Amino acid sequence: MFAVRIHGRGGQGAVTAAELLSVAAFDEGRHAQAFPTFGSERTGAPVVAFCRIDDRPIRLREPVTDPDALVVQDPTLLHQVDLFAGLGPDGFLVVNTSSSFEQMGLSELIGRLSPERAVTVPATEIARQHLGRPLPNAALLGALAALTGQVSLKALCHAIRDRFPGDVGEGNAHAAEAAYEHVLETMRRTTDA
Amino acid sequence: MRSQIEGSQAVARAVTLCRPQVIAAYPISPQTHIVESLSDRVRTGELAGCEYMLVESEFGAMSACIGASAAGVRTYTATSSQGLLFMAEALFNASGIGLPIVMTVANRAIGAPINIWNDHSDSMAMRDSGWIQLFAESNQEAVDLHVQAFRLAESLSVPVMVCMDGFILTHAFEEVDLPDQAQVDAFLAPFVPQQQLDPDEPVTIGAMVGPEAFAEVKYLMHAKQMTALDEIPEIAADFRRAFGRDSGGLLKTYRLDDAETVVVALGSVLGTIEDVVDSMRDAGVPIGVLGITCFRPWPAAEVRAALAHARRVVVVEKAFAVGAGGIVGQNTRDATRDLPLVVLDVVAGLGGRPVTRASLRGLLDDVVEDRLDPTRLHFLDLDLALVERELERSRHGRRPGPHAEHMLRDLGTVASGAFD
Numbered sequence: 001m002f003a004v005r006i007h008g009r010g011g012q013g014a015v016t017a018a019e020l021l022s023v024a025a026f027d028e029g030r031h032a033q034a035f036p037t038f039g040s041e042r043t044g045a046p047v048v049a050f051c052r053i054d055d056r057p058i059r060l061r062e063p064v065t066d067p068d069a070l071v072v073q074d075p076t077l078l079h080q081v082d083l084f085a086g087l088g089p090d091g092f093l094v095v096n097t098s099s100s101f102e103q104m105g106l107s108e109l110i111g112r113l114s115p116e117r118a119v120t121v122p123a124t125e126i127a128r129q130h131l132g133r134p135l136p137n138a139a140l141l142g143a144l145a146a147l148t149g150q151v152s153l154k155a156l157c158h159a160i161r162d163r164f165p166g167d168v169g170e171g172n173a174h175a176a177e178a179a180y181e182h183v184l185e186t187m188r189r190t191t192d193a
Numbered sequence: 194m195r196s197q198i199e200g201s202q203a204v205a206r207a208v209t210l211c212r213p214q215v216i217a218a219y220p221i222s223p224q225t226h227i228v229e230s231l232s233d234r235v236r237t238g239e240l241a242g243c244e245y246m247l248v249e250s251e252f253g254a255m256s257a258c259i260g261a262s263a264a265g266v267r268t269y270t271a272t273s274s275q276g277l278l279f280m281a282e283a284l285f286n287a288s289g290i291g292l293p294i295v296m297t298v299a300n301r302a303i304g305a306p307i308n309i310w311n312d313h314s315d316s317m318a319m320r321d322s323g324w325i326q327l328f329a330e331s332n333q334e335a336v337d338l339h340v341q342a343f344r345l346a347e348s349l350s351v352p353v354m355v356c357m358d359g360f361i362l363t364h365a366f367e368e369v370d371l372p373d374q375a376q377v378d379a380f381l382a383p384f385v386p387q388q389q390l391d392p393d394e395p396v397t398i399g400a401m402v403g404p405e406a407f408a409e410v411k412y413l414m415h416a417k418q419m420t421a422l423d424e425i426p427e428i429a430a431d432f433r434r435a436f437g438r439d440s441g442g443l444l445k446t447y448r449l450d451d452a453e454t455v456v457v458a459l460g461s462v463l464g465t466i467e468d469v470v471d472s473m474r475d476a477g478v479p480i481g482v483l484g485i486t487c488f489r490p491w492p493a494a495e496v497r498a499a500l501a502h503a504r505r506v507v508v509v510e511k512a513f514a515v516g517a518g519g520i521v522g523q524n525t526r527d528a529t530r531d532l533p534l535v536v537l538d539v540v541a542g543l544g545g546r547p548v549t550r551a552s553l554r555g556l557l558d559d560v561v562e563d564r565l566d567p568t569r570l571h572f573l574d575l576d577l578a579l580v581e582r583e584l585e586r587s588r589h590g591r592r593p594g595p596h597a598e599h600m601l602r603d604l605g606t607v608a609s610g611a612f613d
Contacts, residue, residue, distance in 0.1 A: 018366075019199070019366045022197055022366045022367070023197045023366070026197035026368060027197070031368060032197065032366075032367070032368070033365060033366065033367045034365065034366040034367075035360075035361070035364060035365040035366070036360075036364060057368075058367070058464075059331070059463075059464025059465070059467055059468060060464060060465050060468050060550070061361055061461050061462065061464050061465050061548075062465055062547050062548065062549040062550060063547050063549075065549070
């Protein structure tokens with residue numbers, strides 16, 4: 001079982017991201033379950049969505065409290081929500097920011113994780129460039145795919161294009177590809193260092 | 194075809210395949226994605242030959258369903274929470290007349306306090322409305338139960354409620370094997386009404402009945418519900434033959450052989466319970482699960498047989514009768530009368546509180562060690578300190594004020610859906 005928790009704000013696509021991840025995993029023959037925490041929908045309010053991926057059918061229905069991977073769509077949530085709750089030393093972390101973990105004051109947290117399992121990705125900038133809108137979720141999924149290998153980039157882009165036909169899907173798929181490359185490049189540098 | 198799909202969309206597709214001829218729904222919260230999706234399917238022609246009626250309230254929705262069903266067409270609606278309660282009077286009319294309406298209830302809490310999240314308070318409040326109530330464990334079962342529900346409703350001329358956990362199932366993306374149209378057509382014959390408003394053969398449906406026959410009409414309602422206890426397993430067996438999978442039926446058992454302790458539950462929480470039971474079995478604890486798929490009619494004999502060899506039974510349910518105790522628990526106790534076992538009532542998951550493996554494991558460890566008082570009603574993960582602080586606070590001052598607001602202030606939160 002691989003469990004992902006996505007933190008975002010209403011309107012950033014956290015719920016859609018979890019759903020797309022589940023579809024990509026399903027398309028690759030695995031079992032997957034995506035679900036949101038449920039609040040009164042409000043743009044900008046903290047939102048959490050979950051995705052479980054497994055080789056066996058999933059019957060568990062509790063929220064993900066101990067994620068294997070954590071995706072933070074909006075770094076301003078750092079001051080509002082206990083984002084890293086339950087993330088173990090082997091956990092994966094993807095944060096949407098153009099700053100470094102050090103600049104964000106997260107050195108101590110990152111010190112507890114494996115350096116090759118934590119990345120920052122300028123997903124909003126990537127989305128602006130490829131989609132023309134600051135919607136980071138597809139880019140972050142691309143980053144997650146590169147970091148964890150839980151789904152392939154191909155399956156992810158297929159799920160994105162299937163959900164959003166036309167230009168929106170193309171733009172998001174390109175954003176996912178760019179973030180995927182960004183993470184591979186970052187990991188190469190980490191390994192070299 | 195296997196699809197990774199949202200629960201509501203899967204149910205909307207299943208209902209479409211059942212070819213309802215009238216769908217009546219009130220579109221405002223608390224409604225589901227299901228009727229929203231169905232309205233699209235009617236508009237695009239995917240669901241042909243169906244009139245989609247936008248009504249002014251849930252009371253109007255059920256009333257329109259009653260009229261349509263009495264006119265002899267296959268009729269469907271969906272609702273949730275306060276919407277179901279607003280239908281209450283019409284629910285009793287639909288069942289009293291014996292109209293085979295199928296309705297999805299996306300189970301959600303009942304206010305006050307206002308709460309939009311999942312529990313079973315809505316369906317349980319209507320448990321004695323004369324509707325058959327089937328509870329789905331997964332979105333696959335929700336899909337399958339709808340296909341079976343139309344057949345059950347129409348074979349007995351009774352209304353059927355398919356209950357699925359709001360949000361937990363309706364908003365979950367998971368794998369569902371969706372049947373195709375030919376399969377459903379072969380399983381579900383066109384609707385032949387057992388009573389019909391027909392200008393060529395005029396009848397009165399819904400006549401006033403006085404003391405001379407009221408009890409007899411009600412007796413027949415009960416008798417017909419009891420025949421559903423035979424009909425439901427037969428439909429499930431037919432379904433297995435046609436679709437190749439087990440779905441529906443009265444009960445589902447899990448690792449019940451030699452189980453000294455049995456957990457009774459209904460709905461989506463069963464999956465989490467099964468995971469916990471597996472881990473306890475691994476540790477050598479003889480424990481199993483009895484899932485209630487059909488809650489109304491109550492399959493007393495089947496429940497009794499399934500629990501005959503248990504020493505202790507713990508009923509974990511997402512609703513309770515205020516001032517009385519567990520609802521499914523009371524029914525279970527009744528079904529197991531004079532058997533040498535104890536039945537414990539545990540209320541869990543109220544108003545959207547997650548029912549976690551850790552909490553269930555703690556509970557079941559206590560149950561197995563006989564640490565739970567069987568004379569009391571138990572609440573899983575109850576914040577007793579919060580309750581005691583509020584009781585203490587309200588003992589002072591002439592006008593203690595509203596509990597709900599004080600308790601939120603005590604926690605320093607707003608009703609945000611946050612779970613920890």
